[in-house]
Amino acid sequence: MRNPLRLKLEQYAGFEEREGRRLDELVAQRTQVFAPKQDILTEGEKVKEIHIVLSGLAARYKLLDEGERQIMAFLIPGDICDLEVFVLEEMDHGISAMTETVCAVVPAETIKGLLTEMSCLTQALWWSTMTDSAVLRERIIDHGRRDARERIAHLFYELLVRYRIIDEAKDNSIPFPLTQEELADSTGLTPVHVNRTLKQLREDRLIELKGRVLKVLDPQGLRRAARFNPNYLHLRKAEEGLRGEADRVKDLV
Amino acid sequence: MTLYYFHLRDGEDILLDPEGRDLGSMEAIREATLREARSIISSDSLEGKVKLSYRLDVEDESGKVVHRLQFEDAVSLQRGRVPE
Known part of the structure; x- marks a missing residue:
């Protein structure tokens, strides 16, 4: 099975075969299909599981008072929706499917276990999170300077x-x-x-x-x-x- | 769901809206049209070239024009110069 998460993370980290297999198992356990415009996560939701996009396209967004919407980021296959679960209590923004989108749904505990077991995964996920913030910084430049x-x-x-x-x-x-x-x-x-x-x-x-x-x-x-x-x-x-x-x-x- | 199409004309050319958008009331249509015009004008003014000869035509699904806005009417210009 294609594993976009692995394809993405291996741009940064090198995984041994066993580690790669663990990553493949991670996305193969349980999946959920979201219809276009359906929320994958809603603002205020308490997150217990991690959603990894496997196919389709999703967007992080915030709704403003007057019904206007700002999309902050697009999530393509391999992107993780809610890694903040480990640190933050609830979602401060929503994530919506832009087209039919399939996510792997992984219990937070499973990821925690993996993180303790595989230090290269910890580093790779950290890289991924840092890169996500870098992408957001580009959106700030967009609004200020482009x-x-x-x-x-x-x-x-x-x-x-x-x-x-x-x-x-x-x-x-x-x-x-x-x-x-x-x-x-x-x-x-x-x-x-x-x-x-x-x-x-x-x-x-x-x-x-x-x-x-x-x-x-x-x-x-x-x-x-x-x-x-x-x-x-x-x-x-x-x-x-x-x-x-x-x-x-x-x-x- | 009622779709409205926002076509942009400039006397010679027309930029067709291939998608349309779902708007609930005439008021929402008028607001969206004004926002469109002002947004384009403001961004063009940063480039140093504003085209007030645009017109936005909003059509319903049958192609009937339900609202029309000349860019000239979207902003009020206070012209003049401070004397030397």
Whole structure:
């Protein structure tokens, strides 16, 4: 079975065969399917289990008083929804499925056991959490310093890198179920503004959007449009030019 | 669920809204339209070039225009110069 969590974490850590097997078992135990727009976790919920996205797309969001929604992050396969369970009491934001999304559901106790047993997993999960905060920092830069075109280009390029890591970006095409409204909620723009920006990116032959698939036609061009610096993803294996797992993403970083 | 489509025109070109969005009332439509126009104007002004010749047409599913906003009417401009 494909294990996107393992594909992601091995960009940082090297796992021995036995450890890899444990990681595979982790996501193979119990899964849950979430319908589009369904909450995987609701703000205020007390989390007892950890949800790892296996397929589909989810988003961290917060609802504001007037019904407006800000999406803070997208979770693609291999991403963990709620590692804060160990430290925090309840969710301070919600996580919603953007399309049909399958999560592995793992009791917190199981992860605790694994963390004591495998120090390399502890480090890898810590890396993953740190990288998640780095991705959030980029959203702050978006709102402070990037114009509409840079924001969207940045998000697309980042998603391309992340889908490459989990080996789901054949021909630089990635799943893209998001609507203009959802893109607007994540970039702080409005839907028509998003539509106009997408048109520019299409006209510049940087991307193509067709049938819920985003194809990056010109990765280097998109990277320039985004003024993208991949350092915040901390893909040290790819940066050091190591062979193996890093091959999946090397040409992008 | 009623979908409304926000098409952006500038006299020559039209940027069609392929998706539409679900809005509950005329008031919500008017608010969303105004927000759209002001958001685009404000972001364009940061680039130094504002196009007030845009118009937003909101159509229902049958293609009937239910609301229309000229960008010129979305903001009030106080023009003039401070004398030297």
